[in-house]
Each structure stands twice: as C-alpha cells, then as structure tokens.
Amino acid sequence: MKKKVLFIMYNLELGGAEKSLISILNNMDYTRYEIDLFLYEHSGELIEQLPKEVTLLPEIKKYATLCGSTKKTFKDGYIRLGIVRTISKYHANFRKLPLAYDQYLYRYGSKLMEKLSKEYDTAISNIWPHNLVVEKVKARRKIGWIHTDYSQMKVDYDMDFKILNKLDLIVAVSNQCKEVMDKIYPQLKSKIVIIENIVLKDVITKLAEEPLKEINEFKSRDIKLLTVARLHPEKGVDRAVEAAKKLKDEGKNFKWFIIGYGAQEKELLKRVKELGIEKEVRFLGKKINPYPYFKSCDIYVQPSRYEGKAITITEAKLFNKPIVITDYNSAKDQIDHGKNGLVVENSTQGIYEGIKELMENATIMEKFEESLKKDVINTISYIEKIYSLM
Numbered sequence: 001m002k003k004k005v006l007f008i009m010y011n012l013e014l015g016g017a018e019k020s021l022i023s024i025l026n027n028m029d030y031t032r033y034e035i036d037l038f039l040y041e042h043s044g045e046l047i048e049q050l051p052k053e054v055t056l057l058p059e060i061k062k063y064a065t066l067c068g069s070t071k072k073t074f075k076d077g078y079i080r081l082g083i084v085r086t087i088s089k090y091h092a093n094f095r096k097l098p099l100a101y102d103q104y105l106y107r108y109g110s111k112l113m114e115k116l117s118k119e120y121d122t123a124i125s126n127i128w129p130h131n132l133v134v135e136k137v138k139a140r141r142k143i144g145w146i147h148t149d150y151s152q153m154k155v156d157y158d159m160d161f162k163i164l165n166k167l168d169l170i171v172a173v174s175n176q177c178k179e180v181m182d183k184i185y186p187q188l189k190s191k192i193v194i195i196e197n198i199v200l201k202d203v204i205t206k207l208a209e210e211p212l213k214e215i216n217e218f219k220s221r222d223i224k225l226l227t228v229a230r231l232h233p234e235k236g237v238d239r240a241v242e243a244a245k246k247l248k249d250e251g252k253n254f255k256w257f258i259i260g261y262g263a264q265e266k267e268l269l270k271r272v273k274e275l276g277i278e279k280e281v282r283f284l285g286k287k288i289n290p291y292p293y294f295k296s297c298d299i300y301v302q303p304s305r306y307e308g309k310a311i312t313i314t315e316a317k318l319f320n321k322p323i324v325i326t327d328y329n330s331a332k333d334q335i336d337h338g339k340n341g342l343v344v345e346n347s348t349q350g351i352y353e354g355i356k357e358l359m360e361n362a363t364i365m366e367k368f369e370e371s372l373k374k375d376v377i378n379t380i381s382y383i384e385k386i387y388s389l390m
Contacts, residue, residue, distance in 0.1 A: 002031075002032060002033055002034040003032065003121040003122065004033075004034050004036070004118070004119070004120045004122075005033050005034065005035050005036070005120060005121060005122045005123075005124065005390060006035075006036045006037075006116070006118075006120045006122070006124065006139065007024075007025070007035065007036070007037050007124050007126060008037075008038050008123070008124065008126060008132055008133055008137075009021055009037070009038075009040075009127055010039065010040045010041065010067060010127050011039055011041045011042070011043045011044045011067060012039065012043070012044030012045070012046035012049075012050075013043065013044035013045070013046070014044070014045055014046065014261075014286055014287075014288065015230065016147065016197065016311040016312065017126060017127070017145070017147045018044065018046050019046065019197075019199075019311055020126075020147075020173075020197040020198060020311055021126050022046050022049050022050070023197075023198045023199055023200050024383070024386060025037070025050060025051055026049070026051055026200060026203075027200070027383045028383070029387075030051075030053040032387075033390070034055075035053065035054045036054070036055045036056075036057055036118065037050070037054050037055070037056050038057045038116060039056065039057075039059065040059075040060075040063040040064055040066060040067050041059065041063070041064040041067040042056070042059045042064075043067070045286075045288040046288075057116070060114055061076070062078060062081065062112070062114065063113070063114075065078055065081070066085075066105070070082055070085040070086055070089070073085055078112075080109075080112055081109055081112050084105060084108045084109035084112065085105060085109075087104070087108055088101050088102075088104035088105040088107075088108060088109070089101055091104045092104055095156070096154070097154045097156055098154055099153050099154050099155045100154070100155050100156045100159070102128075102129050103129050103131075103155060103156050103159050103160065104156075106129065106131035106132075106135070107159065110131070110135055113132075113136060114136070115136045115137070115138075116136055116137050116138075118138070119138040119139065120138065120139040120140070121140055122139060122140070122141045122142075122389070122390045123137045123139035123142050123143070124142075124143045124144075124145070124389075125142075125144045125145065126145045126147075127145075128144070128145075128146065128147075128153075129155075129160060129163060130142075130144035130163055130164065130167060131163055133167075134163050134166045134167065141168045141169075141389075141390065142166070142167050142168050143168060143169045143171060143389055144167045144169075144170050144171070145170075145171045145173070146170060146171065146172050146177060146181065146308065147197075147308040147309075148177070148306070148308040149176070149177060149180060149306040149307060149308055149328065149330065150177065150184060151180045151184065152234070152305075152306040157184060161185060161187075164185065164188055164191075165187070165188065167191065168191070169191055169192075169193060169389055170188060170191050170192045170193070171192075171193055171389070172192055172193070172194050172195075172308075173194070173195065173197050173308045173309040173330075174194065174196065174308060174309035174330040174333045174334075175194060175330075175333050176309075176329045176330035176332075176333055177194075177309065177329075177330060178192050178193075178194050180329065193385075193389070195382060195385050195389075196309060196314075196382060197309055197311045197314065198382040198383070199311065199314050199315055199318065201318055204291050204315060204318055205291075205318065207291045207292075208291035208292050208294060208295040208319070209292070210291075210292050211292070212293070212296060214257070214282075214284075217255055217282075220255065221253070222253045222254050223252070223253065223254040223255075223298050223299065223359055224254070224255055224257065224296065224297045224299075225254055225255070225297065225298070225299050225300075225301050225355065226256075226257050226258075226259070226293050226294065226297035226299070226300050226301070226316075226321075227240055227256070227258045227259070227260075227300070227301050227302065227303060228258075228260060228287075228290050228293075228294075228312045228315075229258070229259075229260045229303075229312065230260050230261065230262040231260050231263065231264040231268060232262045232263055232264060233264065233305065234304060234305050234306055234307075235260075235262075235303070235304050235305070236303035236305045236326065236351075237258060237260070237264065237268060237303060238264065238267075238268060238271070239305075239347070239348040239351055240256065240258065240303040240351060241268060241271050241272055241275065241277070241281060242275075242348045243303070243348050243349075243351040243352040243355065244256050244275075244277050244280055244281050245275045246348075247280075247352060247355060247356065247359075248277055248280055250356065252356070252359055254359070255282060256280060256281045256282065256301075257282050257284055257293060257297070258281065258282065258283050258284065259284045259285070259286075259287045259290045259293060260283075260285075261285055261286045268283065269283060290315075291315070294315055294316055294318075294319045294321065295319050297321060298321070298365075299321065299322050299323070299324060299355065299359075299365070300312075300313075300316035300322070300323045300324070301323075301324045301325075301351065301354075301355060302323065302324070302326065303326055303351050304325075304326055304328055305326070305328065306328045306329065307328050307329075307330055307331075308330060309330050309333060309334060310334070313334045313335065314334070317334075317340070317372050317375055320369045321369070321372070322341060322342075322358055322364075322365045322368040323335055323340070323341035323342070323368070324341065324342050324351065324355055324358065325341060325342070326343075326344060326345070326346040326347075326350060327343050327344060327345060327346045327350070328346055331343045336371075339371050340368050340371040340372050342354045342357065342358065
C-alpha cells in the first residue's frame with residue numbers, strides 16, 4: 001500500500017526553495033508514494049514542471065488571499081481576516097520583527113483558517129512558518145524545512161519554538177544552518193537533520209541548450225558576469241551594482257547580467273542609471289529557464305548578505321563556472337575557497353575585489369573550472385534521505 005504524503009508551499013514562483021521542491025517531486029518513486037501538493041496560491045511558472053503523478057489540491061481562497069495585499073483581502077470580502085492582517089502587521093512593526101508578521105497572523109487568525117480534510121502518513125511543510133502543517137493538517141509525521149540562515153531572521157523565537165517543537169523533524173539545508181538552529185534551540189537538536197537542496201543535472205543541462213535572446217552581447221569579448229537572485233535586500237544585488245561601478249572605474253570591460261525580480265527592482269534600475277553603468281549592468285527580469293545564461297557566462301557571482309544554501313551556486317557548479325560568493329554563514333559549505341571558487345568578504349568591496357582578481361588571472365579561472373569538473377552531485381543519495389524521513 002502506498003504511503004500518503006503531503007507537501008506544502010506558498011506557490012511555485014521562481015525561487016530556490018520552489019526549484020528544490022520541484023526537483024524532489026520529479027525524483028520521487030510513485031510506486032511507493034501517493035503525493036499531494038497544497039499551494040496557498042496556484043501561481044508560478046514552475047507549476048508546469050509538476051510531474052503528472054502529483055495531485056495538486058484545490059486552491060482555498062482564504063489561503064490564496066494571504067499571498068496578496070491586505071487591501072485585496074478586504075476587497076475579496078474577508079473582513080475579519082483583513083483586520084487580523086492589519087493587527088499582525090502593526091504588532092510586527094512595533095516589535096521591529098518584520099518576519100514575525102506571519103507568526104502573528106497565525107496566532108490571531110488561526111481560527112479563521114480551514115483545516116485540510118485528508119489524513120496523511122507524512123506532511124512536509126516547505127515554507128516558514130510551519131503553523132499550517134502543525135495546526136491544520138492531520139498526519140502521523142510532520143516535517144518542516146528551514147531554507148535560510150535562521151539567525152538572520154527577525155522573528156519571535158519563543159513563539160516559533162512552540163511550533164517547531166510540535167514537528168517530528170526539522171530539515172536544515174546545510175551544516176551551517178543546522179549549527180545555527182542547534183545554537184538557538186538546543187532543546188530541538190535531536191530533531192534537526194541536514195538535507196541539501198537538490199538539482200536535476202540532466203534536465204538543467206538539456207535546458208541550457210536553448211538559444212539566448214541576448215546572443216550578440218554574449219559573443220562580445222567582454223567578461224560576462226551572471227547573478228540569479230530575487231531582488232530583495234538579503235540577496236545583496238544592490239552591492240553588486242556598486243561593485244560594478246568600481247569595476248567600470250577601473251577600466252574593466254564586462255557585462256553583468258542579473259536575472260530575477262522583486263521589491264527592489266525600481267530602486268536598483270534607478271541606481272544603475274545614476275551611476276552611469278546601464279551598458280555594463282543588465283537586468284533581464286524573470287526567466288523560467290536561466291540555464292543558457294549559466295552555460296554562457298564567464299563568472300557566476302552570489303552577492304548575498306545571508307543564505308541557507310543557495311541553489312544557484314549548485315547550478316553554477318554544474319556548468320563548471322568560476323564562482324565569487326560572499327562569506328555568509330553557509331558559503332564554505334558550497335565553495336572550497338581557492339580551489340573551486342572565491343569566498344570573499346561579505347561587502348561591496350569584497351565582491352569587487354573577488355571579481356577583479358578573477359578578471360586579472362585567467363590561470364585561476366582555469367584551475368577552478370578543472371576542479372569543478374571533478375565534483376559529483378549525488379541526487380539519488382539526497383532522495384534516499386528524504387525517503388528515510390517518511
């Protein structure tokens with residue numbers, strides 16, 4: 001008899017956690033498992049990549065409205081829920097804990113939210129906070145995923161402990177993420193396990209064969225830099241822009257392609273114009289298939305202020321690209337400094353110096369490329385770990 005498993009996610013927009021989930025679902029053994037997926041909102045380009053064996057549960061309008069604005073919640077007729085969202089936002093701002101908004105939303109609005117009717121052997125929450133899987137799902141085993149550096153999250157830690165303590169297991173995506181969680185919640189140490197984000201190498205390398213829209217720019221002799229990230233402060237794209245200005249002032253010839261979308265987009269475009277680097281820095285927006293750009297770039301740059309474990313680094317490594325990565329907590333879990341990439345100071349200056357070093361030393365770039373060719377990503381072992389959780 002197949003085991004019944006539920007996965008939970010907000011939506012399937014382009015993002016590291018979402019791509020990791022898609023990779024998991026495309027590697028599952030459907031002769032052993034019956035998989036349901038609950039999305040708060042049926043949106044996102046990655047929905048097209050769901051395997052046919054996965055049952056996408058019907059959207060529940062009250063959950064879907066949480067992915068939009070509070071104004072839309074009122075407009076859709078959910079007055080009480082809109083009031084709860086307003087109070088939660090005020091409470092989070094008053095305590096200067098912006099990410100605690102979702103925690104307060106569940107605290108004050110839990111009774112307004114529906115339970116999922118089906119019962120499961122295992123329920124896996126791929127999103128934080130994990131209130132839905134704890135409070136609204138029937139399952140013999142409940143698991144929550146932590147995709148980021150938890151120490152950088154401005155949350156109500158006491159409130160979150162009460163939820164995390166009700167999970168059977170907590171998955172951290174890197175050694176460093178687990179160490180951080182162990183330090184914050186030593187009482188939960190035995191519950192926390194490590195499973196890295198996985199990627200589908202065969203699928204990705206095939207997608208990389210698609211033609212580039214900007215093919216003429218990639219044919220130029222300029223050094224091609226690539227960053228793929230959400231345009232949010234934690235991803236540090238604002239620092240990439242400032243580093244680009246420094247490189248231009250040094251007389252370096254380069255094009256820096258940035259793939260992504262988010263709240264900082266207008267601000268970043270304005271800054272690029274102010275600095276006069278429109279020819280050097282190109283924002284390409286959202287790309288459902290960024291892999292031709294990975295294949296065609298010369299250097300991949302991850303300018304993040306903090307990360308759990310950036311799936312984009314794993315993707316860049318698949319294409320044997322020299323990598324410059326800022327020294328956030330889990331950076332050294334992904335890059336062996338001086339062997340297959342550079343782990344630089346977590347600052348604008350560090351990003352600039354790392355890129356400059358590679359630009360001026362083709363021998364180092366070749367060394368990194370040769371080292372990366374020897375790396376092996378064992379997707380099967382990751383999936384076996386996931387089976388063991390169930």
